[in-house]
Amino acid sequence: MDERELVVVGGGPAGMAAALAAGAAGVKDILLLERDQHLGGILNQCIHPGFGLHRFKEELTGPEYADRFVKQVTKTPSIEVSLRSFVVKLTSNMKISYLRPGALEEVQAKSVILATGCRERTREMIPIPGTRPSGIYPAGLAQKMINMEGWIPGKEAVIVGSGDIGLIMARRMALEGMKVKAVIEIQKQSRGLARNVAQCLDDYGIPLYLSHKIARIEGADRVEKVVVAAVDDAFCEKPGTRFELSCDTVLISVGLIPENELLEMAGAQVDRKTNTPVAAEVNRTSIRGMFACGNACKVYDLVDSVTRDSEKAGQMAAQFLKEGK
Amino acid sequence: MSRKLICIECPQGCSLEVALEGNKVVSVTGNTCPRGDKYARSEIENPVRTFTSSVLAEELDIKMLPVRTSGPIPKAGLLPAMREVKKILVSAPVETGAVLAENFMGTGVNLVACRPANKPPME
Ligand SMILES: Cc1cc2nc3c(=O)[nH]c(=O)nc-3n(C[C@H](O)[C@H](O)[C@H](O)COP(=O)(O)OP(=O)(O)OC[C@H]3O[C@@H](n4cnc5c(N)ncnc54)[C@H](O)[C@@H]3O)c2cc1C
Ligand code: SF4
Numbered sequence: 001m002d003e004r005e006l007v008v009v010g011g012g013p014a015g016m017a018a019a020l021a022a023g024a025a026g027v028k029d030i031l032l033l034e035r036d037q038h039l040g041g042i043l044n045q046c047i048h049p050g051f052g053l054h055r056f057k058e059e060l061t062g063p064e065y066a067d068r069f070v071k072q073v074t075k076t077p078s079i080e081v082s083l084r085s086f087v088v089k090l091t092s093n094m095k096i097s098y099l100r101p102g103a104l105e106e107v108q109a110k111s112v113i114l115a116t117g118c119r120e121r122t123r124e125m126i127p128i129p130g131t132r133p134s135g136i137y138p139a140g141l142a143q144k145m146i147n148m149e150g151w152i153p154g155k156e157a158v159i160v161g162s163g164d165i166g167l168i169m170a171r172r173m174a175l176e177g178m179k180v181k182a183v184i185e186i187q188k189q190s191r192g193l194a195r196n197v198a199q200c201l202d203d204y205g206i207p208l209y210l211s212h213k214i215a216r217i218e219g220a221d222r223v224e225k226v227v228v229a230a231v232d233d234a235f236c237e238k239p240g241t242r243f244e245l246s247c248d249t250v251l252i253s254v255g256l257i258p259e260n261e262l263l264e265m266a267g268a269q270v271d272r273k274t275n276t277p278v279a280a281e282v283n284r285t286s287i288r289g290m291f292a293c294g295n296a297c298k299v300y301d302l303v304d305s306v307t308r309d310s311e312k313a314g315q316m317a318a319q320f321l322k323e324g325k
Numbered sequence: 326m327s328r329k330l331i332c333i334e335c336p337q338g339c340s341l342e343v344a345l346e347g348n349k350v351v352s353v354t355g356n357t358c359p360r361g362d363k364y365a366r367s368e369i370e371n372p373v374r375t376f377t378s379s380v381l382a383e384e385l386d387i388k389m390l391p392v393r394t395s396g397p398i399p400k401a402g403l404l405p406a407m408r409e410v411k412k413i414l415v416s417a418p419v420e421t422g423a424v425l426a427e428n429f430m431g432t433g434v435n436l437v438a439c440r441p442a443n444k445p446p447m448e
Binding site for chain 2 (some may be wrong): 037038040044047048049050053059061062063064066067147148149150175176177193194195197198199203301302
């Protein structure tokens, strides 16, 4: 079986920063596994500017931020990158199985860093009554389809949830010529950054309904309308406040949840509610020598912080390999 | 007269208050750093935004190539810019920063690639 000092799972900003820092700290034999055919992770679909102000003192788009690290990774001799490599199994003694086109590979690592990112919370995780027509998408999936595949989801959209992804998608759809009717947020405040409310909604005249919720989604095959209602402090519907918005597309942007199936599989402790590793310090897990960084460790708002903390994860792994702690 | 703005120059999103005399900015308050002052003046006098989108690629290892303007363009130019980039088809490999349209729509800034695109890998 293939043996490696360090295996990093996930080639987004977290995995790349961790691998680079481990390499810089003297780890000679690093395997970076990424299921996609490119490095960069979620940044590849984040084509808007807003990345790197701290790290590079200039505002980059997601792909540009990623590219700076991809270039470093590819010229670092101690890092071997394996793309289209989907890790399907991890054991507590750090044996990893991954699928590559046409093969199931196994590798024994001395240390593992999990940088598998987040997945989106979906409609199934927040109850919205009504029919189940097509035209309802998680916002991040829509982002990927629009920005990377050139797909336009429909003509008129309503966005549920005011997280940054939802706000950024409101602007993207408006630019793509769709009519974005509203962003509906159950909280009293936007969950996204104030700058995104300004430049993604106000710039395009898109209304943000705070303390409102979607009472129903209606439509036979395709979404036809949503019913919106105001809520009180306990998030209960205020009677007599219902109104309708016709639309053929609903994006759900209700947050991200760390992707930690592998960690669970290995027997590490994972918090049931937040899906984050249980450990005393950021980047650590309950298994010695196994680390988790980036969005897999906790949900980050800024990629610059992901890079900073993930570099520490790389250094921690290097220290573990040297000193066994 | 005064106008309230949110500074969009960094994630802090400071609330700015701009004192105006007619259309002229007299003073800016609420900003944490000088960029906020600059933003407020520009936002009142000539609002600009960095334009980003993605353009169609063919026979390359990605379907769409993310692009941006190398500097901000007038806000009113964003929707016309969208129509313009829909006409672009990239079919040869590019590096990050490669210029796809010089002096894009007469704005004085270029439209550039945000990532490399290469020939697809041989199967
Ligand atoms: C829509 C959106 C907009 C954002 N906007 C901004 C912004 O404007 N400014 C900013 O600073 N930050 C922004 N962020 C936050 C920032 O981009 C993320 O926090 C950061 O990209 C997370 O990096 P990561 O490497 O942890 O995860 P990811 O980028 O998700 O990378 C995880 C990688 O792991 C791979 N992977 C997962 N499981 C496996 C497996 N089993 N085997 C192999 N590979 C696997 C995935 O394919 C992926 O490439 C945004 C985030 C999102 C989602
Ligand atoms: S004023 Fe300065 S600190 Fe405040 S949002 Fe603008 S750039 Fe950021």
